[in-house]
Amino acid sequence: xxxxxxxxxxxxxxxxxxxxxxxxxxxxxxxxxxxxxxxxxxxxxxxxxxxxxxxxxxxxxxxxxxxxxxxxxxxxxxxxxxxxxxxxxxxxxxxxxxxxxxxxxxxxxxxxxxxxxxxxxxxxxxxxxxxxxxxxxxxxxxxxxxxxxxxxxxxxxxxxxxxxxxxxxxxxxxxxxxxxxxxxxxxxxxxxxxxxxxxxxxxxxxxxxxxxxxxxxxxxxxxxxxxxxxxxxxxxxxxxxxxxxxxxxxxxxxxxxxxxxxxxxxxxxxxxxxxxxxxxxxxxxxxxxxxxxxxxxxxxxxxxxxxxxxxxxxxxxxxxxxxxxxxxxxxxxxxxxxxxxxxxxxxxxxxxxxxxxxxxxxxxxxxxxxxxxxxxxxxxxxxxxxxxxxxxxxxxxxxxxxxxxxxxxxxxxxx
Numbered sequence: 080x081x082x083x084x085x086x087x088x089x090x091x092x093x094x095x096x097x098x099x100x101x102x103x104x105x106x107x108x109x110x111x112x113x114x115x116x117x118x119x120x121x122x123x124x125x126x127x128x129x130x131x132x133x134x135x136x137x138x139x140x141x142x143x144x145x146x147x148x149x150x151x152x153x154x155x156x157x158x159x160x161x162x163x164x165x166x167x168x169x170x171x172x173x174x175x176x177x178x179x180x181x182x183x184x185x186x187x188x189x190x191x192x193x194x195x196x197x198x199x200x201x202x203x204x205x206x207x208x209x210x211x212x213x214x215x216x217x218x219x220x221x222x223x224x225x226x227x228x229x230x231x232x233x234x235x236x237x238x239x240x241x242x243x244x245x246x247x248x249x250x251x252x253x254x255x256x257x258x259x260x261x262x263x264x265x266x267x268x269x270x271x272x273x274x275x276x277x278x279x280x281x282x283x284x285x286x287x288x289x290x291x292x293x294x295x296x297x298x299x300x301x302x303x304x305x306x307x308x309x310x311x312x313x314x315x316x317x318x319x320x321x322x323x324x325x326x327x328x329x330x331x332x333x334x335x336x337x338x339x340x341x342x343x344x345x346x347x348x349x350x351x352x353x354x355x356x357x358x359x360x361x362x363x364x365x366x367x368x369x370x371x372x373x374x375x376x377x378x379x380x381x382x383x384x385x386x387x388x389x390x391x392x393x394x395x396x397x398x399x400x401x402x403x404x405x406x407x408x409x410x411x412x413x414x415x416x417x418x419x420x421x422x423x424x425x426x427x428x429x430x431x432x433x434x435x436x437x438x439x440x441x442x443x444x445x446x447x448x449x450x451x452x453x454x455x456x457x458x459x460x461x462x463x464x465x466x467x468x469x470x471x472x473x474x475x476x477x478x479x480x481x482x483x484x485x486x487x488x489x490x491x492x493x494x
Contacts, residue, residue: 091134095141101148105134105141113137115144159252159263161204162197167255167262168248177358179336186223187244194221201249204267213238213274235274242273280434283442283474288429289329295426296322299419320401320411321419323377328437330374332444332460334361335437339411341400343386348379355461362463369459445472449479 093105096117104116113129115137127144129137165188173184194212195204215221219232245268252263284292303319327338333355340359347353351372357365370378378400385398403409420436441460445468448456453465462468475483 093134093138093141095138096145096148101145103141103145103148105137107132107134113140115141117144117148158200159202160198161192161195161201164201164248164252164263165192165197168251171255172251184244187241188248190216190221190223190241191245201252201263202265202267206271209242209268209271212242216241217274235276236279238274239276242268279471281442281471281474282432282435282439283446284435284439285443288427289440289443291427291429292325292423293322295423296325298426299422317422318404318411318415318419321423323381324401324411324416324419325423325440326377327374328440329443330371331368332441334441334461335416336413337361337461339401339413339416342397343382343400344397346378346382346400348375348382351375360461362461364463366458366461368461442472442474446474446476449473449475 091107091113094102095105096102102117106114106116108114108128111132113132113134113136115127115129117125119125129140131137169184169188173181176184191212194215195208212221216238217232217235222233246266249263249266249268253261253266255262299317300319300322303317303321324338327333327341328335331338331353337355337360340356341353345354345356351370352367353370353374354367355365357363360366381400399407399410401411403411404415416437424431444460445456448459453468457463457465457468460468462472
């Protein structure tokens with residue numbers, strides 16, 4: 080039979096807090112002293128003796144400990160992990176970008192998780208982690224899933240691009256609030272040095288090389304229209320639109336993706352105007368640019384053929400200027416453009432130069448017009464920042480440099 084003293088001792092217990100988070104139990108030890116029981120951050124059971132038998136004081140101590148545990152739990156849960164940061168960015172920011180940019184975001188975010196681990200706290204990352212990522216990317220130890228071509232590592236420009244993206248993600252997290260507090264108090268990578276390419280490869284097509292490429296494009300176009308499959312060396316017919324594409328890349332100076340996403344509704348051959356859509360251009364700004372007479376005439380003939388084919392088939396609506404060779408309802412793919420450039424170089428008998436491709440025509444466009452007002456040049460070629468044009472695209476040739484030197488000599492002689 081339970082005695083009064085036993086009933087009194089059993090009644091002297093108290094529980095406060097939330098189970099699994101900050102639960103604290105107050106009870107009387109058999110010695111008569113009050114004890115507090117709780118679980119630490121890893122789930123292990125802990126007990127503390129209060130060294131007194133005052134039940135009221137014990138309840139107050141239990142409440143205080145529960146509050147401390149709750150604050151500790153909130154602090155732990157508020158520590159932003161790399162995975163949580165990336166999940167938020169992918170959910171809120173990535174969908175606003177183009178398809179290619181979305182794919183880049185997902186690939187690059189996985190690289191940082193592979194390097195540092197997805198559960199690491201972002202605020203605890205430091206210069207050593209930053210340097211470790213650079214070293215592993217440079218050596219080839221860290222690369223995209225399924226990418227076996229980069230076993231020797233990537234160049235500094237690629238690493239810089241990866242890290243600038245990480246900086247942008249962290250800067251975004253600083254501006255977003257969760258429960259009234261910034262998602263990330265401070266970008267832990269701010270001020271860290273970025274790798275810089277010592278000798279950036281920016282080859283440019285010369286006038287003589289462009290003439291040879293144009294002749295090669297005509298040859299490829301004729302092979303594409305021929306009924307045979309000969310001349311490609313790969314069992315696939317060449318892309319028949321390569322001649323027009325090469326001409327527009329040379330005459331408009333725009334990026335290969337923007338050219339490849341042109342629709343016939345973007346082309347006004349009568350007024351000689353071209354509309355470049357924001358959704359397909361890197362600068363994200365829709366702009367209308369006059370066409371050169373050479374480009375206008377080439378487009379006019381192709382446009383007339385397109386509309387005639389539409390009428391003959393009884394179809395209405397818009398269409399791609401450069402449709403996919405396998406599916407006319409889709410624009411030409413990047414791999415088709417890459418293969419076409421390689422075929423052009425081979426037929427033109429040009430030596431393979433690393434970094435030379437369709438983009439080298441964009442550099443030629445800027446260099447050929449370096450005597451024009453810079454603002455007009457940027458608008459015509461689709462550049463947003465004139466500093467980028469000066470730094471990366473305009474390349475003074477021998478004729479221009481010689482004119483600068485001779486001008487000094489002429490002034491001296493006249494004096």
